[in-house]
Amino acid sequence: MVENGVTASIVEALAGKRIFLTGVTGFLGQVILERLLLDFPETHTTLLVRGQTAASAEDRVRYLLRKPAFAVLRDRHGEDGLAALLQERTTVIDGDFSRRVPDLPGGFDVAIHSAATVSFDPPIDEGFQTNLLGAQNLYRGVLAGGSRPHFVHISTAYVAGVQKGVIPEGPLEHRVDHALEADLALRARRDVESASRKPEMLQRFMDDAGKEHSRAGPSTVSGDAEERRKAWVDRRLVEYGRMRARTLGWPDAYTFTKALGERAVEELTAEEGVPLSIVRPSIIESALEHPAAGWIDGFKMADPIIRAYGLGQIPEFPGIPEGIVDLIPVDYVVNAILAVAANPPAAGEAVHYNVSSGSRNPLRFFELYELVREYFETHPLPERGRGEHKVPTWEFPGNMKVDAMLRRAERFTDVAEKVVTHLPKSKAMRDAVTSVDRDKARVDFVKRYSELYGMYTETEVVYTDDRVVALFGSLTEGDRERFPFDAGTLDWRHYLQDVHCPAVTQSLRELSRRDREKPTVRLERRDEPVLAVFDMEGTIIQSNVVESYVWTRFADLEPEDWPSELLSVFGRVPGYLQTDRRDRGDFLRTFFRRYEGASVERVDALIASHVGEFMLQKAFPGAIRRVREHRAAGHRTVLITAAARPFIEPLAPLFDLVIGAELEVREGRYTGFMSAPPLVGEARAAWLRRYVLQEGVDLKYCYAYADSYSDLPLLRAVGNPVVVSPDSALYRHARRKRWPIEGWGMSKGMPKVRFPKAAVR
Numbered sequence: 066m067v068e069n070g071v072t073a074s075i076v077e078a079l080a081g082k083r084i085f086l087t088g089v090t091g092f093l094g095q096v097i098l099e100r101l102l103l104d105f106p107e108t109h110t111t112l113l114v115r116g117q118t119a120a121s122a123e124d125r126v127r128y129l130l131r132k133p134a135f136a137v138l139r140d141r142h143g144e145d146g147l148a149a150l151l152q153e154r155t156t157v158i159d160g161d162f163s164r165r166v167p168d169l170p171g172g173f174d175v176a177i178h179s180a181a182t183v184s185f186d187p188p189i190d191e192g193f194q195t196n197l198l199g200a201q202n203l204y205r206g207v208l209a210g211g212s213r214p215h216f217v218h219i220s221t222a223y224v225a226g227v228q229k230g231v232i233p234e235g236p237l238e239h240r241v242d243h244a245l246e247a248d249l250a251l252r253a254r255r256d257v258e259s260a261s262r263k264p265e266m267l268q269r270f271m272d273d274a275g276k277e278h279s280r281a282g283p284s285t286v287s288g289d290a291e292e293r294r295k296a297w298v299d300r301r302l303v304e305y306g307r308m309r310a311r312t313l314g315w316p317d318a319y320t321f322t323k324a325l326g327e328r329a330v331e332e333l334t335a336e337e338g339v340p341l342s343i344v345r346p347s348i349i350e351s352a353l354e355h356p357a358a359g360w361i362d363g364f365k366m367a368d369p370i371i372r373a374y375g376l377g378q379i380p381e382f383p384g385i386p387e388g389i390v391d392l393i394p395v396d397y398v399v400n401a402i403l404a405v406a407a408n409p410p411a412a413g414e415a416v417h418y419n420v421s422s423g424s425r426n427p428l429r430f431f432e433l434y435e436l437v438r439e440y441f442e443t444h445p446l447p448e449r450g451r452g453e454h455k456v457p458t459w460e461f462p463g464n465m466k467v468d469a470m471l472r473r474a475e476r477f478t479d480v481a482e483k484v485v486t487h488l489p490k491s492k493a494m495r496d497a498v499t500s501v502d503r504d505k506a507r508v509d510f511v512k513r514y515s516e517l518y519g520m521y522t523e524t525e526v527v528y529t530d531d532r533v534v535a536l537f538g539s540l541t542e543g544d545r546e547r548f549p550f551d552a553g554t555l556d557w558r559h560y561l562q563d564v565h566c567p568a569v570t571q572s573l574r575e576l577s578r579r580d581r582e583k584p585t586v587r588l589e590r591r592d593e594p595v596l597a598v599f600d601m602e603g604t605i606i607q608s609n610v611v612e613s614y615v616w617t618r619f620a621d622l623e624p625e626d627w628p629s630e631l632l633s634v635f636g637r638v639p640g641y642l643q644t645d646r647r648d649r650g651d652f653l654r655t656f657f658r659r660y661e662g663a664s665v666e667r668v669d670a671l672i673a674s675h676v677g678e679f680m681l682q683k684a685f686p687g688a689i690r691r692v693r694e695h696r697a698a699g700h701r702t703v704l705i706t707a708a709a710r711p712f713i714e715p716l717a718p719l720f721d722l723v724i725g726a727e728l729e730v731r732e733g734r735y736t737g738f739m740s741a742p743p744l745v746g747e748a749r750a751a752w753l754r755r756y757v758l759q760e761g762v763d764l765k766y767c768y769a770y771a772d773s774y775s776d777l778p779l780l781r782a783v784g785n786p787v788v789v790s791p792d793s794a795l796y797r798h799a800r801r802k803r804w805p806i807e808g809w810g811m812s813k814g815m816p817k818v819r820f821p822k823a824a825v826r
């Protein structure tokens with residue numbers, strides 16, 4: 066900025082200015098604020114932040130100060146000093162500009178609009194609502210407050226769309242009617258929502274939810290069906306966005322809505338006669354120097370791929386090896402934005418800046434690959450307990466071959482998936498599930514990222530940055546040193562190998578240490594009552610209701626009658642299994658009919674004399690130990706089971722409370738009916754909730770142990786869920802949630818049972 070023939074520093078140019086800033090809780094916005102607070106002492110910044118349910122806008126800004134981006138300021142001022150500085154130099158306004166911009170004060174000299182929906186594939190209405198309609202709302206709100214500021218609109222270099230060749234720093238050439246597109250995007254939400262409510266669609270969601278959750282109970286099924294409906298709506302709106310973008314020449318809904326957003330604000334500022342600068346960074350990555358070398362907030366575009374590559378998970382990736390991957394460190398972008406802010410164009414004019422590296426310092430895709438590979442070869446990622454990850458060599462075989470590889474891998478994992486879900490419960494099943502999940506995650510990852518970013522690694526475009534270079538050249542020498550943004554000077558080897566890769570892989574190195582620590586159960590002694598709830602079959606003992614029946618029945622039959630009884634029970638096993646898979650309650654109802662006419666006294670006697678001992682021998686020693694440990698910790702132990710009451714008696718002394726199925730009795734004999742619905746699936750969680758309410762117990766501190774996915778509602782109800790020798794679905798869930806997984810194993814040797822010879826009936 067030239068004043069009286071002397072170039073002023075940008076700090077001087079912005080001195081005394083009132084700045085309005087959005088997006089401060091985001092990656093870029095927080096460093097803009099940090100830099101303003103650190104180096105522009107005579108500025109005042111008003112922040113527009115949307116509050117959340119648990120945190121007001123002001124809370125969110127205060128929380129920001131604890132983040133690593135503010136470490137330099139914290140060191141300089143101390144925590145209290147920084148809070149005071151924030152109080153003095155900023156004003157926070159709560160607002161969500163996509164919905165309604167609150168009344169804004171006047172007097173802003175500069176308005177930096179950094180906030181946006183940055184996801185590449187947002188649902189189409191969300192993209193328009195924020196990046197176009199939201200930006201219009203915001204600019205109108207600022208003008209309505211009486212300010213006539215220099216608007217600095219943060220856009221992206223990729224608004225240029227799927228063009229090839231050189232992209233200049235100027236307005237985009239397209240004739241898309243942004244008002245019509247925005248209107249139809251909002252209407253798409255209504256259309257898709259109503260399509261998702263058609264009976265045949267709802268039936269599909271119910272059927273799919275039923276396949277997975279019918280054993281847990283009807284409300285789990287309906288809850289899941291509604292989640293599936295919402296996910297379908299989102300996916301569909303993402304498709305609307307992606308396809309509409311592609312038909313008009315943009316790779317995705319993000320760049321499409323940002324491009325139309327640019328046009329909308331250009332029109333608005335021209336009409337209002339206020340200056341507009343549009344800053345278009347390319348792919349923003351970690352800081353080269355400020356606020357710290359390698360500083361990054363979350364993982365950005367290239368980072369998930371770099372990390373997965375370092376873990377040896379990406380054998381190939383689509384993309385043109387000589388295509389330019391246009392990266393730019395976040396501090397360069399922030400410095401450029403501040404220099405732009407200090408240099409407004411004339412009123413009513415719009416100027417465009419490409420903050421990018423591809424034109425003067427191109428980093429080709431294969432160079433990026435080689436530098437990253439070298440980094441991992443010298444600094445491999447540790448593999449959990451097994452040495453180090455080896456990184457694959459990419460051949461760049463072309464997109465068609467990569468696609469074919471992905472399709473093959475997908476077919477393979479689909480078949481493997483079907484096999485493992487039907488394997489019986491065992492350690493081998495759990496290993497197989499882990500390995501299939503890992504393969505599936507790899508394939509899904511490469512597929513998703515090559516779909517999302519394929520177009521960015523195939524680009525044959527170069528964003529010229531002559532205006533940015535001229536701006537940089539116009540700065541004072543001091544500013545050029547203090548606020549560098551000349552991408553021509555970036556040393557990619559140093560940036561990638563010494564700064565960026567170490568930063569984005571640090572958490573993986575820490576994670577692998579943490580990962581080795583398996584989630585474990587910790588028994589806490591507390592003053593208030595704590596429950597430890599145990600499922601029985603498959604958790605405490607290996608037996609199930611069919612087996613208990615068979616043992617009791619055999620105990621009572623002459624050996625010559627065993628084969629016919631065996632045939633009768635096992636002939637029905639497939640039918641029982643099918644019913645059990647669909648609805649455990651129905652299975653129990655059907656099965657307990659076999660007790661019709663059995664003498665209560667006789668069954669009790671048989672259990673007491675023979676079957677009880679057998680069941681105790683079938684109990685897992687680890688289970689019994691754990692129940693005792695809970696008792697020793699002062700916890701109340703509860704056994705909850707679908708087994709009929711008499712069969713639980715042998716285990717009853719271990720527990721403070723035993724809840725089982727009650728069989729109806731008439732004149733000393735079982736009728737074959739149950740006297741109350743069986744406690745399975747959600748009914749267990751419902752029972753537990755009612756019980757803790759009566760007893761004044763806080764579920765947060767309680768424990769539950771179970772082995773089957775149908776017990777998910779019970780496990781979810783407590784603060785300390787533990788899965789024991791789980792089935793494949795529960796094993797997956799537990800791994801995702803990092804719940805402890807225990808295998809209590811069998812007691813050694815087969816139990817010996819002596820059979821009496823007397824009739825049950």
Ligand SMILES: NC(=O)c1ccc[n+]([C@@H]2O[C@H](COP(=O)([O-])OP(=O)(O)OC[C@H]3O[C@@H](n4cnc5c(N)ncnc54)[C@H](OP(=O)(O)O)[C@@H]3O)[C@@H](O)[C@H]2O)c1
Pocket residue numbers: 087088089090091092093094113114115160161162163164178179180181182183195199219220221222323345346347348349350365366
């Ligand atoms: N990251 C990149 O590689 C890249 C590259 C080129 C250009 N850009 C551009 O740079 C800008 C900043 O990107 P970023 O990476 O910092 O994004 P980010 O980390 O996702 O942050 C987005 C910010 O926008 C805020 N926001 C979104 N919708 C809002 C609304 N309706 N009302 C109020 N605040 C809202 C978010 O607030 P909440 O915390 O409340 O969600 C957050 O503070 C964007 O304009 C983006 O297009 C980014």
